[in-house]
Amino acid sequence: MADVRQIVIDIISDIAPDEDVTNLDDQKSLREQLDLDSMDFLDIVMELRKRHKVEVPQEDYPKLASLASCVAYLSPKFVTA
Amino acid sequence: MNDTQRIVMTGIGLTAPNGNNLTEFRKALLECRSGVKHVDIRYMGKQVAGMCEFDEFKYQSKKLRRRGTRAGSISIYCANEAVADSKLDWAQVDKSMVGVYLGITEHGNVETEEEIFQMHQNNLDWKLWSPHHNPRTVANSPAGEVTLNLNITGPHYTLGSACAGGNVGIIQGVQQLLLGEVDVALAGGISESSQTFGIFAAFAAQGALAQHEDASQASRPLDKNRNGIAISEGGCVYVLERLSDAKKRGAKIYAEIVGYAINSDATDFVNPNSERQVECMHKAIKRAGLTVSDIDIVNMHATGTGTGDVNETVAVRRAFEASNKTYVNFTKGHIGHCMGAAGSLELAGNLPSFEDGVVHPGMNCTDLDPECEVKNLVINEPKKVGNVNYILNNSFGMLGINSALIVKKYS
Numbered sequence: 306m307a308d309v310r311q312i313v314i315d316i317i318s319d320i321a322p323d324e325d326v327t328n329l330d331d332q333k334s335l336r337e338q339l340d341l342d343s344m345d346f347l348d349i350v351m352e353l354r355k356r357h358k359v360e361v362p363q364e365d366y367p368k369l370a371s372l373a374s375c376v377a378y379l380s381p382k383f384v385t386a
Numbered sequence: 387m388n389d390t391q392r393i394v395m396t397g398i399g400l401t402a403p404n405g406n407n408l409t410e411f412r413k414a415l416l417e418c419r420s421g422v423k424h425v426d427i428r429y430m431g432k433q434v435a436g437m438c439e440f441d442e443f444k445y446q447s448k449k450l451r452r453r454g455t456r457a458g459s460i461s462i463y464c465a466n467e468a469v470a471d472s473k474l475d476w477a478q479v480d481k482s483m484v485g486v487y488l489g490i491t492e493h494g495n496v497e498t499e500e501e502i503f504q505m506h507q508n509n510l511d512w513k514l515w516s517p518h519h520n521p522r523t524v525a526n527s528p529a530g531e532v533t534l535n536l537n538i539t540g541p542h543y544t545l546g547s548a549c550a551g552g553n554v555g556i557i558q559g560v561q562q563l564l565l566g567e568v569d570v571a572l573a574g575g576i577s578e579s580s581q582t583f584g585i586f587a588a589f590a591a592q593g594a595l596a597q598h599e600d601a602s603q604a605s606r607p608l609d610k611n612r613n614g615i616a617i618s619e620g621g622c623v624y625v626l627e628r629l630s631d632a633k634k635r636g637a638k639i640y641a642e643i644v645g646y647a648i649n650s651d652a653t654d655f656v657n658p659n660s661e662r663q664v665e666c667m668h669k670a671i672k673r674a675g676l677t678v679s680d681i682d683i684v685n686m687h688a689t690g691t692g693t694g695d696v697n698e699t700v701a702v703r704r705a706f707e708a709s710n711k712t713y714v715n716f717t718k719g720h721i722g723h724c725m726g727a728a729g730s731l732e733l734a735g736n737l738p739s740f741e742d743g744v745v746h747p748g749m750n751c752t753d754l755d756p757e758c759e760v761k762n763l764v765i766n767e768p769k770k771v772g773n774v775n776y777i778l779n780n781s782f783g784m785l786g787i788n789s790a791l792i793v794k795k796y797s
Contacts, residue, residue: 322448344453347517355504355514 307357307383313375316352320345331372359383389630393560394796395737396637397472397625399464402731403436403618403721407467411731412738415720415746416768420602422616422722428503428583434596434604435580436618436722446535455522456578456619457493458531460727464623465532465572472625472637474570476536485568486529486542487558488623489551489575491725491783493544494523495582528576540568548783549687550648551575552622552729553791557646559626569631576621577725589615592656594691596722605722606750607688608695608758608765615689616722622730640737641793644776645674651786658694663701663788667778670790674776679709681792682774683745685732687782688716689723698782699758706761713771715764719749729781733791739774740795 314326317339324339335341346366353359359382361369368378398408403421405411414421427433442451442459445466451459465486469476501515508514521527529542541562547554552575559573579585589595596614598604605616624640632639647669651659671678684702688695706712717732724731739745751765779791 320449320452322452324449340449344517351514351516354511355508 309376309379309383310372312357313349313372313379316349316356319352320348329372334370335372353379357383389633390628391564392629392642393563393626394629394632394642395624395640395793396627396632397468397474398622398640398734398737399467399469399471400620400622400731400734401438401440401460401463402620402724403438406438406440408734408738411735412746415717415735416744418720418747418749418766420605420720420749422601422605422618424601425580427586430583430586430590433586434598434601434616434722436616436620436724437580438619453518454531455527456496456581457490457528457576460576460578460619460621461488461528461532461623462535464574464576464621465536468572468623468625469536474625479570481537482539483569484538484540485559485562485571486532486538487545487555487562487571487573488529489545489547489553489555489726489729490528491548491551491577491579492546493525493527495584496578497522499583532572547787547789548785549723549725549728550781550783550787550789551577551726552731552733553646553779553781553789554648554729556624556626556643556730556791557648557789559624560643560646563626563628569627571626572623573626574621574623574730575727577727578619579725580617580619585617589617596690603750605690605719607686607690607716607718607748608699608755608763609751610753610755612690612692612695612755614691616718618722618724620721620724620727620731622727622734624730639796641740642796643791644794645670645676645792646790647673648787648789651788653786656784658697658782659786660697660701660704662786663698663780663782664705666788667701667705667780667790670778670792674792676776676792678706679711681706681709681712681776681778682771683736683739683777684712684714685736685777685779686714686716687728687780688748689718695755696757698780699760703760710761713745713762713764713769714760715745716748719751729779729789729791732781733777733779733793736777736779737793739777743770743772743774745769745771
């Protein structure tokens with residue numbers, strides 16, 4: 306089973322290398338805790354597709370708001386990916 | 387002339403393959419230290435090229451570097467260094483009256499090639515094309531990145547002018563200051579060309595790509611054994627101000643810009659035209675109110691190609707026939723061809739001559755091509771010439787764009 310939480314954190318670390326991702330609150334919005342903007346979220350979507358062949362349709366972008374929602378939304382996709 | 391109509395250089399920020407500030411760069415030029423190395427170019431393998439080694443994160447976060455471009459990174463470094471060097475009280479400067487004018491040879495090839503490469507690596511999945519592609523490749527991008535970085539709200543744009551870009555950027559800055567559009571111009575030229583595959587392959591196809599076992603000897607302008615261009619990246623940005631403003635704040639003045647000209651060959655896509663080059667130099671001298679004998683140093687564009695060097699030599703010989711005291715040098719033997727940055731960088735390399743009275747030599751011209759002989763050519767060793775008052779800087783480019791810029795020692 307893929308560690309979806311870690312996969313998302315790894316991608317964020319590459320996209321926003323100046324940010325400290327060691328103590329993120331899974332329930333809080335990522336944008337509340339990190340300096341991320343809408344373009345960064347597009348990069349996250351892009352990297353999920355490039356690295357893991359996981360597609361996130363535009364209408365589902367809000368589901369990537371927090372680490373917890375990322376895990377809930379992406380985990381089934383990793384099972385079938 | 388009224389001091390509000392006189393434009394001076396009060397700050398310099400640069401990165402070249404052999405130095406990341408004016409002191410380092412000048413020292414390397416005087417010591418004949420090359421910055422050209424062998425590097426691995428995608429698909430082509432080992433090629434000679436000049437890469438800059440400045441600290442990309444001195445003025446930019448890792449995230450914004452990733453989002454932006456190499457051209458933007460070079461521009462941001464040079465602009466910040468120039469502002470720091472000028473000792474402008476940046477917090478107090480009216481940012482709406484600052485303009486950014488950067489000459490470029492081309493822009494966007496690095497990013498486009500990378501996107502296509504990534505798509506090929508991923509079964510032509512076009513959905514992997516980056517959302518950053520457009521802001522990265524719009525032609526104003528390098529200048530725009532400077533405004534984002536320095537909170538400049540005045541005008542910004544790049545000047546697409548092939549390898550005349552470095553001079554053209556400066557000329558644009560001068561003109562905008564004279565028009566009263568801005569009070570401070572960050573002007574010069576930049577290039578990230580050595581990061582692209584296409585430019586290497588195209589010069590190779592033209593038979594104009596420099597090759598040598600010892601990369602430091604690959605760029606050999608005017609030498610009998612020259613075999614092409616060593617492609618380099620680089621940048622040089624000046625702080626330009628009206629003399630009245632510079633005096634008011636007691637700024638150090640590197641030089642006054644007293645003449646310039648830009649013209650077009652209208653003869654060929656790539657082959658230069660000596661006659662138009664002579665006209666360009668003479669037009670700049672006339673605008674400065676000088677005669678050819680007033681010019682102490684001419685920096686040749688001299689790229690190291692067969693016909694380009696001969697044509698320019700013919701032009702310089704003809705343009706300065708009436709002068710016996712004009713020394714001639716070139717810079718690309720040391721740093722290769724920094725494309726859009728060449729004009730502004732090469733001018734910077736000669737500016738310290740106003741203080742030390744020394745002409746830096748052209749490098750790697752060990753067997754001068756008789757067709758490239760020109761009066762008072764300074765090669766391989768620096769020459770102490772005494773008082774230097776005027777420098778003329780040549781910068782020419784494809785599609786027949788010629789530029790000449792004249793700076794005067796300020797006293």
